[in-house]
Amino acid sequence: EADIYQTPRYLVIGTGKKITLECSQTMGHDKMYWYQQDPGMELHLIHYSYGVNSTEKGDLSSESTVSRIRTEHFPLTLESARPSHTSQYLCASSDLTPGRGSETQYFGPGTRLLVL
Amino acid sequence: AQSVTQPDIHITVSEGASLELRCNYSYGATPYLFWYVQSPGQGLQLLLKYFSGDTLVQGIKGFEAEFKRSQSSFNLRKPSVHWSDAAEYFCAVASRESNYQLIWGAGTKLIIKP
Numbered sequence: 001e002a003d004i005y006q007t008p009r010y011l012v013i014g015t016g017k018k019i020t021l022e023c024s025q026t027m028g029h030d031k032m033y034w035y036q037q038d039p040g041m042e043l044h045l046i047h048y049s050y051g052v053n054s055t056e057k058g059d060l061s062s063e064s065t066v067s068r069i070r071t072e073h074f075p076l077t078l079e080s081a082r083p084s085h086t087s088q089y090l091c092a093s094s095d096l097t098p099g100r101g102s103e104t105q106y107f108g109p110g111t112r113l114l115v116l
Numbered sequence: 117a118q119s120v121t122q123p124d125i126h127i128t129v130s131e132g133a134s135l136e137l138r139c140n141y142s143y144g145a146t147p148y149l150f151w152y153v154q155s156p157g158q159g160l161q162l163l164l165k166y167f168s169g170d171t172l173v174q175g176i177k178g179f180e181a182e183f184k185r186s187q188s189s190f191n192l193r194k195p196s197v198h199w200s201d202a203a204e205y206f207c208a209v210a211s212r213e214s215n216y217q218l219i220w221g222a223g224t225k226l227i228i229k230p
Binding site: 004006040041042043044045048058059090092103104105106107108109110112 | 225
């Protein structure tokens with residue numbers, strides 16, 4: 001089972017602030033993901049990465065940005081937080097197995113963000 | 117468009133009763149199928165997955181799921197639920213059509229009556 005860590009777990013912040021949500025995994029997985037999840041709703045992919053220096057946008061348009069300088073670390077940044085960014089953010093990682101098709105994703109505990 | 121449907125937003129069952137959570141998908145090719153569970157305030161934990169082979173798959177915590185190609189379904193079952201099973205359950209599907217990205221259902225909230 002993968003170990004994935006997200007900090008902070010909860011964040012309350014004012015409008016206009018810059019925030020960075022941290023995600024780290026210790027399993028050496030190549031692929032990492034950020035999802036946004038509102039209560040009672042499905043997960044929406046906002047960013048993913050195939051490996052170091054690779055970042056892609058997901059299906060859901062997001063004003064956030066990500067970086068992947070190290071394999072184990074995939075932080076998500078909001079330059080100017082707004083109330084519409086209030087949500088839960090889930091980080092996941094998976095092992096990219098060539099020719100295997102889909103891989104199993106392992107999730108962190110999530111960050112609940114409230115923007116006032 | 118590719119979609120995953122979990123028709124039940126909530127399900128309430130008595131402790132000790134059997135459980136079936138439904139999941140239907142719309143894809144042409146044989147997809148990869150997953151069930152995840154999310155306890156309150158937590159991330160998602162993989163319960164089980166189907167890639168190929170036996171269409172009845174066993175997972176953790178006593179759960180199983182059956183892939184039925186003719187019905188485009190992957191329903192999750194448990195013969196006897198425990199109060200600790202109260203959580204939200206998500207079905208997810210990946211296929212060549214989705215570029216192997218996971219497409220998620222909206223989830224089913226399981227409530228356990230004592």
